[in-house]
Amino acid sequence: MIKSCVIGLSKIGQIHCSNLKKIKKTKLSYVYDKNQNLRKKISQKYKCSTENNFNKILKDKSIKLFVIASPTTTHEYYLKKLIAHKKMIYCEKPISLNAEKINLLERKIKFNKINICIGLNRRYTDAYVQMKKVLKKRRVKLIQIISRSSNSDVCQSVRNGGLFMDKGFHFFDLANWYANSTPKKIIAMAESISRKKFLLRNDYSDSVINMKFNNNTVVEFIFSRTSKLGHEERIKLFGDNFLLDSDKFFNKKILYKNYDIKHKNSYLKCLKEFISKEKSILLSEGIQAQKICDLVLKSARKNK
Numbered sequence: 001m002i003k004s005c006v007i008g009l010s011k012i013g014q015i016h017c018s019n020l021k022k023i024k025k026t027k028l029s030y031v032y033d034k035n036q037n038l039r040k041k042i043s044q045k046y047k048c049s050t051e052n053n054f055n056k057i058l059k060d061k062s063i064k065l066f067v068i069a070s071p072t073t074t075h076e077y078y079l080k081k082l083i084a085h086k087k088m089i090y091c092e093k094p095i096s097l098n099a100e101k102i103n104l105l106e107r108k109i110k111f112n113k114i115n116i117c118i119g120l121n122r123r124y125t126d127a128y129v130q131m132k133k134v135l136k137k138r139r140v141k142l143i144q145i146i147s148r149s150s151n152s153d154v155c156q157s158v159r160n161g162g163l164f165m166d167k168g169f170h171f172f173d174l175a176n177w178y179a180n181s182t183p184k185k186i187i188a189m190a191e192s193i194s195r196k197k198f199l200l201r202n203d204y205s206d207s208v209i210n211m212k213f214n215n216n217t218v219v220e221f222i223f224s225r226t227s228k229l230g231h232e233e234r235i236k237l238f239g240d241n242f243l244l245d246s247d248k249f250f251n252k253k254i255l256y257k258n259y260d261i262k263h264k265n266s267y268l269k270c271l272k273e274f275i276s277k278e279k280s281i282l283l284s285e286g287i288q289a290q291k292i293c294d295l296v297l298k299s300a301r302k303n304k
């Protein structure tokens with residue numbers, strides 16, 4: 001039995017709590033949040049322990065697995081502690097806010113032989129897995145990805161690294177996955193057209209990004225923090241004599257109000273795979289996505 005603790009108990013953290021309860025090999029032993037009322041409430045809900053001081057949980061040698069679901073601003077802090085204590089780590093995306101420190105972090109993870117999974121759960125969404133299967137070995141020449149959110153919060157976006165890290169991370173990774181390649185050229189244009197509040201916090205609400213990949217696949221992203229149609233997320237893959245459209249792979253009868261409804265099962269599948277393998281998964285993919293976020297941000301700033 002792998003005893004575990006979830007750090008950060010808002011929507012995403014609570015999804016992980018519920019999933020750890022469902023996995024036979026894991027026991028949710030602790031939850032931790034800096035908000036005292038929340039950690040008490042959630043520990044009662046999931047019938048597990050909590051502590052006022054995180055270091056007390058860390059010192060319990062029986063707790064092997066930690067899920068980091070606190071804001072991205074705190075990831076580096078928890079990663080360093082957990083690496084030093086040689087824990088198994090599931091880290092929500094993005095890995096940290098600082099792409100320049102990512103290589104050092106990777107070296108520490110590898111040197112200490114840490115089992116880590118970066119939460120690129122979109123790769124486990126049934127519809128996207130199905131698209132990958134149908135695609136087989138065919139080469140994608142053009143990818144179009146649209147993501148518009150219906151209820152985004154500017155403070156949350158900023159805490160989680162802004163438009164490209166918070167929203168873009170999954171989509172940059174999916175583009176790498178479907179194209180079987182990585183970008184060699186990136187042009188990003190970003191504004192705060194739909195939500196002025198983003199401008200005030202030095203973040204963007206809208207962006208158009210074009211990339212050319214090393215295998216010459218061209219990718220076009222449209223991101224927005226506004227959508228009147230619920231959570232709008234669509235991926236189209238074009239190649240010689242084929243088009244795969246994600247809208248045909250999702251259940252059309254459901255109006256997905258938000259991403260966590262659309263991708264509900266993917267969180268459990270990703271965590272389950274990590275736990276069953278008990279070795280690192282999605283680390284290099286996460287690092288790649290993180291570096292792309294950084295390049296996109298630089299391009300957006302340059303093209304202002």
Ligand SMILES: NC(=O)c1ccc[n+]([C@@H]2O[C@H](COP(=O)([O-])OP(=O)(O)OC[C@H]3O[C@@H](n4cnc5c(N)ncnc54)[C@H](O)[C@@H]3O)[C@@H](O)[C@H]2O)c1
Nearest residue numbers: 008009010012033034035069070071072074092093094160
């Ligand atoms: N995989 C996905 O699809 C997905 C979706 C949304 C968010 N995320 C990621 O999950 C993480 C959490 O995002 P969120 O939007 O739920 O964050 P959030 O800002 O809503 O906060 C998460 C929780 O962490 C708590 N917290 C804040 N500082 C803390 C600290 N120092 N120690 C412990 N707890 C602390 C807060 O009280 C809150 O309850 C982020 O890294 C985000 O990018 C992933």
